[in-house]
Amino acid sequence: MGFCKFSMYNFLYLVIVVLFGVFGEQNSQLMNDKVALLSFMSEIVSDPGNVLENWNSSGVHVCNWARVSCNNASDSVTELILNATRLGGTISPSLANLSSLTVLDLSMNFFEGPIPKELGSLSQLKQLSLSWNFLEGKIPYHLGFLHNMEYLDLGSNKLQGEIPESLFCNGSLSLRYIDLSNNSLSGEIPFKNECGLKNLSFLLLWSNRLVGHIPRALSNSTRLKWLDLESNMFTGELPSEIVREMPKLQILYLSYNHFVSHGGNNNLEPFFASLVNCSDLKELKLAGNNLGGEIPPIVGDLSTNLLRLILSENLIHGFIPPPISNLANLTLLNLSSNLLNGSIPPELCRMGKLERVYLSNNSLSGEIPPVLGYVPHLGLLDLSRNKLSGPIPDSLANLPQLRSLVLYQNQLTGTIPPSLGQCVNLEILDLSHNKISGVIPSEVAGLRSLKLYLNLSSNHLYGPLPLELSKMDMVLAIDLSYNNLIGTIPTQLKSCISLESLNLSHNFLEGPLPFSIGQLPYLRALDVSSNQLIGEIPQSLPMSSTLKRVNFSFNQISGKVSNEGAFSLLTIDSFLGNDGLCGSIEGMPKCSNRHSHLMLILSVLLSLFSILILCIFGYCLVQRSRIQSQLEIFNGGDLDIKHPRISYGQLNEATGGFSASSLIGSGLFGHVYKGVLRDNTRIAVKVLDTKTARESPWSFKRECQVLKRTRHRNLIRIITICCRPDFKALVLPLISASPKGDVYGFGVLLLEIVTGRRPTEVLIDEGSSLHEWVKSHFPHKLDPIVEHALDRCTPSVMPKEYTKIWRDVILEMIELGLMCTQFTPSTRPTMLDVAHEMGSTRRPLHHD
Numbered sequence: 001m002g003f004c005k006f007s008m009y010n011f012l013y014l015v016i017v018v019l020f021g022v023f024g025e026q027n028s029q030l031m032n033d034k035v036a037l038l039s040f041m042s043e044i045v046s047d048p049g050n051v052l053e054n055w056n057s058s059g060v061h062v063c064n065w066a067r068v069s070c071n072n073a074s075d076s077v078t079e080l081i082l083n084a085t086r087l088g089g090t091i092s093p094s095l096a097n098l099s100s101l102t103v104l105d106l107s108m109n110f111f112e113g114p115i116p117k118e119l120g121s122l123s124q125l126k127q128l129s130l131s132w133n134f135l136e137g138k139i140p141y142h143l144g145f146l147h148n149m150e151y152l153d154l155g156s157n158k159l160q161g162e163i164p165e166s167l168f169c170n171g172s173l174s175l176r177y178i179d180l181s182n183n184s185l186s187g188e189i190p191f192k193n194e195c196g197l198k199n200l201s202f203l204l205l206w207s208n209r210l211v212g213h214i215p216r217a218l219s220n221s222t223r224l225k226w227l228d229l230e231s232n233m234f235t236g237e238l239p240s241e242i243v244r245e246m247p248k249l250q251i252l253y254l255s256y257n258h259f260v261s262h263g264g265n266n267n268l269e270p271f272f273a274s275l276v277n278c279s280d281l282k283e284l285k286l287a288g289n290n291l292g293g294e295i296p297p298i299v300g301d302l303s304t305n306l307l308r309l310i311l312s313e314n315l316i317h318g319f320i321p322p323p324i325s326n327l328a329n330l331t332l333l334n335l336s337s338n339l340l341n342g343s344i345p346p347e348l349c350r351m352g353k354l355e356r357v358y359l360s361n362n363s364l365s366g367e368i369p370p371v372l373g374y375v376p377h378l379g380l381l382d383l384s385r386n387k388l389s390g391p392i393p394d395s396l397a398n399l400p401q402l403r404s405l406v407l408y409q410n411q412l413t414g415t416i417p418p419s420l421g422q423c424v425n426l427e428i429l430d431l432s433h434n435k436i437s438g439v440i441p442s443e444v445a446g447l448r449s450l451k452l453y454l455n456l457s458s459n460h461l462y463g464p465l466p467l468e469l470s471k472m473d474m475v476l477a478i479d480l481s482y483n484n485l486i487g488t489i490p491t492q493l494k495s496c497i498s499l500e501s502l503n504l505s506h507n508f509l510e511g512p513l514p515f516s517i518g519q520l521p522y523l524r525a526l527d528v529s530s531n532q533l534i535g536e537i538p539q540s541l542p543m544s545s546t547l548k549r550v551n552f553s554f555n556q557i558s559g560k561v562s563n564e565g566a567f568s569l570l571t572i573d574s575f576l577g578n579d580g581l582c583g584s585i586e587g588m589p590k591c592s593n594r595h596s597h598l599m600l601i602l603s604v605l606l607s608l609f610s611i612l613i614l615c616i617f618g619y620c621l622v623q624r625s626r627i628q629s630q631l632e633i634f635n636g637g638d639l640d641i642k643h644p645r646i647s648y649g650q651l652n653e654a655t656g657g658f659s660a661s662s663l664i665g666s667g668l669f670g671h672v673y674k675g676v677l678r679d680n681t682r683i684a685v686k687v688l689d690t691k692t693a694r695e696s697p698w699s700f701k702r703e704c705q706v707l708k709r710t711r712h713r714n715l716i717r718i719i720t721i722c723c724r725p726d727f728k729a730l731v732l733p734l735i736s737a738s739p740k741g742d743v744y745g746f747g748v749l750l751l752e753i754v755t756g757r758r759p760t761e762v763l764i765d766e767g768s769s770l771h772e773w774v775k776s777h778f779p780h781k782l783d784p785i786v787e788h789a790l791d792r793c794t795p796s797v798m799p800k801e802y803t804k805i806w807r808d809v810i811l812e813m814i815e816l817g818l819m820c821t822q823f824t825p826s827t828r829p830t831m832l833d834v835a836h837e838m839g840s841t842r843r844p845l846h847h848d
């Protein structure tokens with residue numbers, strides 16, 4: 001019995017020892033992981049979103065820490081995903097102690113310093129993403145030891161030096177994705193024949209300083225789908241023999257390098273022939289390489305899946321081959337800025353899915369094929385800077401989606417087709433520098449959809465300015481200069497409330513300048529020189545708060561000119577050739593004091609008469625105003641009766657007293673609340689901040705003016721406006737918007753603000769999108785853009801140390817804009833991420 005008792009105790013002890021040993025070993029691994037994570041957290045200097053808050057909680061298991069994942073047994077950490085969390089600091093080498101880690105994602109943060117070489121010991125790691133940070137130094141060759149790696153993304157940092165050979169030559173068969181783009185890497189691509197990555201599908205090296213030829217060994221990566229080598233300094237012939245071995249290729253970007261075509265830069269056929277077997281090819285970009293030769297007819301044998309073909313900014317000559325029309329699914333064709341000649345092939349009309357066509361800056365001749373008016377999805381047609389002749393086809397009116405028609409600097413004749421007025425989505429119309437005659441059709445002058453610019457300058461147009469121009473309440477610029485226009489300047493132009501630039505110079509306009517021109521709220525530039533205008537300069541012009549550039553030269557204008565307000569920075573060059581002018585502008589004759597006593601008497605009499613009139617009607621008007629203010633309803637000013645009246649009380653009820661639960665957004669000028677009216681109408685109420693309303697009343701006024709006149713399918717219609725002395729709000733329909741779409745639009749706006757260029761300017765001048773244009777400068781050619789932004793956006797007098805802060809902020813805005821406008825929507829951040837990024841960008845400015 002004693003033996004049995006001893007044996008039972010002994011057995012239980014042994015079980016406890018064994019169990020403790022097993023579980024102790026498991027807990028030891030997890031404890032090591034916990035120590036490693038805490039060490040990593042200790043080097044985080046910024047966590048504005050408190051993402052790591054529960055890492056400090058003793059009651060939370062490591063596997064339940066934010067952004068941490070463990071294996072099924074919960075005995076080791078396998079994933080650490082902290083992307084887009086706004087963390088700042090350095091990456092701790094202690095992460096190398098997470099021996100079971102398979103995924104490490106620290107992308108889109110503010111990490112600085114080097115990439116720890118110790119990460120090369122994470123033998124189980126399959127995904128490493130450190131992109132969109134501020135990491136610097138060289139890429140550690142130790143990362144080549146990660147034989148299980150499938151996804152490596154180090155793009156958009158500040159990495160320098162050569163690419164380690166070990167990344168491409170480590171015997172790995174699993175690596176499928178490599179992104180080292182948007183850094184400052186130098187040297188050649190370290191591919192060798194014995195080191196080919198046979199399963200590689202994505203290789204992105206754009207925007208670095210890489211040189212040399214494309215290595216022949218790259219042809220071993222026969223499964224490659226995406227090859228982006230844009231914006232480097234690669235040389236040699238186009239890699240025909242290499243891409244011939246890549247039948248799965250979908251995206252090929254080789255733009256902005258120093259490639260040449262075959263046969264001494266005179267034969268493009270071998271390269272296009274090498275792509276014929278790429279049946280999934282969707283995009284081909286070869287812009288900016290100075291490639292010579294003709295476009296071979298074999299281009300029509302490329303994949304029918306091809307969506308974008310960009311050959312701009314080269315030395316390509318000869319005709320546009322008609323077989324190119326076999327690319328039936330092409331949406332973008334860009335052959336601009338080459339040496340092409342001959343006529344535009346009418347066969348292009350067979351490309352029924354074309355949306356954008358750029359053939360500008362060539363030597364194309366002949367007439368514009370009328371059949372282009374039967375490409376149903378065509379939204380942009382740029383044929384500018386060629387030698388085209390003949391009339392503008394009436395058939396272009398058949399393009400319901402046409403948004404931009406750019407035909408300037410050709411030899412077009414005839415009249416402007418009135419049928420263009422049927423292009424109700426047209427935003428840009430540029431027919432300047434041609435030989436077009438006749439009057440400006442009222443149908444075209446009344447295009448309310450124009451919201452960027454109308455340019456009909458340097459033609460042979462005659463007749464009066466159409467009154468219908470006043471319907472263009474969204475257009476930013478109108479240029480009718482260098483024509484034969486007659487008559488007076490219509491006062492109705494004051495309805496063009498968004499107009500920033502108006503050029504009517506070098507015509508035969510007569511009569512006085514309308515006072516209403518100076519009342520345009522955003523007018524920055526006005527040129528009426530070389531006409532036959534008379535009378536005095538309206539006082540509304542020097543009183544304008546926005547006017548920066550004016551030219552009244554060579555007219556018959558008379559009277560006194562003030563050097564105050566908008567005229568304070570003007571010189572005599574703005575007033576030349578007007579003998580009747582006098583004033584205090586340097587170089588202008590001084591005004592005599594004749595008739596000054598008479599004018600004084602008249603002024604006094606007019607003042608007395610005005611006071612009398614005010615006394616008669618003032619009391620009634622004041623009483624009426626008090627009654628209306630008690631109603632607590634704003635009737636919309638000159639809003640039409642289609643806008644319902646909604647009281648402050650109704651809005652208060654609909655939003656639950658403007659409660660925090662109804663808040664859906666905040667901004668510089670106030671807050672946006674969601675709500676439901678009694679008739680179940682879902683609304684969004686944009687409430688202007690009371691302080692901002694006092695300091696910037698123009699913001700609310702302009703938004704009301706523009707929204708009430710706007711009629712566009714892409715813009716939210718306004719329901720009504722509610723306004724009291726202490727409350728101002730816009731009432732809009734509550735709609736759901738795609739977050740990725742919003743991100744893309746915000747990114748375009750951000751790039752537009754930083755670069756000072758509108759997307760359409762880039763499309764016209766450069767033949768590419770604003771994203772592509774900025775990307776072609778990023779990151780090594782940004783200095784002119786940054787300097788221009790500093791000149792426009794920063795104070796004129798600023799301490800030297802602040803300049804660096806502003807420069808860094810501008811660069812961050814450019815990077816954010818590029819991130820938001822990436823081609824693939826899934827790679828763009830969310831609007832919440834963008835808001836966090838913008839907040840972080842503004843912080844240095846507020847602190848300093």
